[in-house]
């Protein structure tokens with residue numbers, strides 16, 4: 044088994060970027076930024092660059108704001124330990140930012156996400172070493188790379204959001220957070236997905 048897992052809204056119950064944007068960018072960001080994104084005109088990394096491009100507060104200030112509001116989903120740390128003991132490679136695939144994934148993930152977890160640098164406001168980009176081809180989905184690209192490293196292992200994906208649909212379509216098995224946008228999109232697009240609220244249930248389902 045090869046486990047790929049979204050971060051915001053999946054490993055954490057909250058979406059860290061939504062919390063930050065609700066406090067720090069234009070109040071109508073959902074109406075202004077989301078329609079072109081949902082229509083596929085703006086990619087997830089471009090959306091992140093747009094929103095964080097309005098923020099000049101530093102990482103420590105933003106983390107102080109979100110820390111009290113964010114918790115890891117039930118069963119996540121035992122699930123990580125189970126992956127380790129079963130030698131299932133575990134990778135976080137996220138379009139969130141490096142500094143907040145690092146702040147919330149337990150040490151030693153490998154994660155793939157966007158890079159951000161504060162130069163007046165936040166400059167967000169896909170890490171150059173990923174070599175993401177134009178038009179390719181970031182999460183799918185990471186998964187295909189891992190599949191080449193671990194051939195013959197089925198890829199299991201955990202997610203919750205709109206930007207998780209492309210990888211969900213290509214994964215061998217999908218777990219969607221109960222009540223999430225991904226759960227709804229999978230149903231709409233005929234992608235089989237198991238609904239979950241805690242990683243303990245997911246581990247039972249995979250065992």
Ligand SMILES: [Mg+2]
Pocket residue numbers: 049050051052053202203204
């Ligand atoms: Mg998410």
